[in-house]
Amino acid sequence: MSQYLLETNALSKKYKDYFAVQNVNLHIKRGEIYGLVGKNGAGKTTIMRMISGLATPTSREISLFGEMGSKVKTYFSRIGVLIEAPGLYGDMSAADNLTLKKIGIGLQEKDYIPSLLRLVGLADVGNKKVKNFSLGMRQRLGIAMALIGEPDLLILDEPINGLDPEGIVEVREILMRLAAERNITIMISSHLLEELSKMATAYGFIHKGELIKEISHDQLMKECKEYIEIQFDAPRLATPVLDQMGITDYKVVNQQTIQVYEQLARNSEINLALAKANIGIRSMTISRVSLEDYFLNLTGGETHA
Numbered sequence: 386m387s388q389y390l391l392e393t394n395a396l397s398k399k400y401k402d403y404f405a406v407q408n409v410n411l412h413i414k415r416g417e418i419y420g421l422v423g424k425n426g427a428g429k430t431t432i433m434r435m436i437s438g439l440a441t442p443t444s445r446e447i448s449l450f451g452e453m454g455s456k457v458k459t460y461f462s463r464i465g466v467l468i469e470a471p472g473l474y475g476d477m478s479a480a481d482n483l484t485l486k487k488i489g490i491g492l493q494e495k496d497y498i499p500s501l502l503r504l505v506g507l508a509d510v511g512n513k514k515v516k517n518f519s520l521g522m523r524q525r526l527g528i529a530m531a532l533i534g535e536p537d538l539l540i541l542d543e544p545i546n547g548l549d550p551e552g553i554v555e556v557r558e559i560l561m562r563l564a565a566e567r568n569i570t571i572m573i574s575s576h577l578l579e580e581l582s583k584m585a586t587a588y589g590f591i592h593k594g595e596l597i598k599e600i601s602h603d604q605l606m607k608e609c610k611e612y613i614e615i616q617f618d619a620p621r622l623a624t625p626v627l628d629q630m631g632i633t634d635y636k637v638v639n640q641q642t643i644q645v646y647e648q649l650a651r652n653s654e655i656n657l658a659l660a661k662a663n664i665g666i667r668s669m670t671i672s673r674v675s676l677e678d679y680f681l682n683l684t685g686g687e688t689h690a
């Protein structure tokens with residue numbers, strides 16, 4: 386059996402002569418919270434719609450739950466989807482919206498709706514009409530709607546977009562609980578990498594319809610680690626000094642700057658060794674690659690898809 390719950394091979398979607406998604410190869414393991422990261426228009430929604438069976442790929446190979454080809458369709462029922470605005474009836478309560486969907490898919494269990502409402506923090510809303518809900522409440526109800534039928538894979542398109550910090554924390558806690566306690570695999574899109582990084586276990590970076598990088602959370606954190614930045618008049622003279630100290634993981638960034646990525650605790654020693662070699666230092670600071678900078682670097686500095 387494949388180690389991946391969801392895999393795509395050369396997934397593409399063409400609109401007229403334009404590829405909204407091109408040759409995307411995603412690999413999502415069971416139990417992961419997979420962040421699909423990209424600016425507006427990058428192609429995230431289109432990818433999610435194709436995986437959920439809501440849009441037809443121009444070309445594709447999607448493997449779901451280890452199955453490929455025509456069998457994949459039978460697995461769409463194991464996916465819970467929240468893409469764009471959840472289809473909610475504003476004049477009805479949260480419980481009635483959920484009940485309607487539950488009946489629609491033929492579920493019988495009692496107590497199902499109250500436990501879902503508890504799960505998403507809406508146990509106390511009573512008969513309040515959904516049209517009077519805050520955006521955060523609607524999103525949480527949207528997640529509860531997507532959970533009806535007990536899916537193994539939850540696909541959520543920008544569920545934290547537009548939420549206030551408290552709303553973001555609430556959604557994050559629900560999703561982390563779902564992954565940890567129910568082993569639900571979650572694919573979540575966002576352009577807010579910093580926020581995603583508080584819950585995701587892996588990421589796919591989408592830019593102009595292409596997957597430009599897939600990376601685990603641990604690896605991302607390693608790549609965004611701290612480094613020493615040293616500003617000199619002549620950094621080339623400094624590299625033999627670093628080499629002599631056994632420091633090899635560094636980069637000459639430009640005419641004035643070297644970044645050292647290892648042995649940060651030896652910063653004063655580095656300072657001393659450079660001074661002894663008569664190399665003038667303008668400044669020496671410890672910095673960290675921000676997630677935003679990491680993302681910008683990947684996309685070549687473009688802030689838009």
Ligand SMILES: Nc1ncnc2c1ncn2[C@@H]1O[C@H](COP(=O)(O)OP(=O)(O)OP(=O)(O)O)[C@@H](O)[C@H]1O
Pocket residue numbers: 400405423424425426427428429430431432543
């Ligand atoms: N039905 C369609 N017909 C033509 N072009 C489309 C259609 N749907 C999406 N696109 C285009 O495909 C590209 C990717 O759109 P998509 O909605 O997937 O991006 P996104 O990353 O989800 O962005 P956003 O966060 O803004 O929704 C965009 O340029 C969009 O204009």
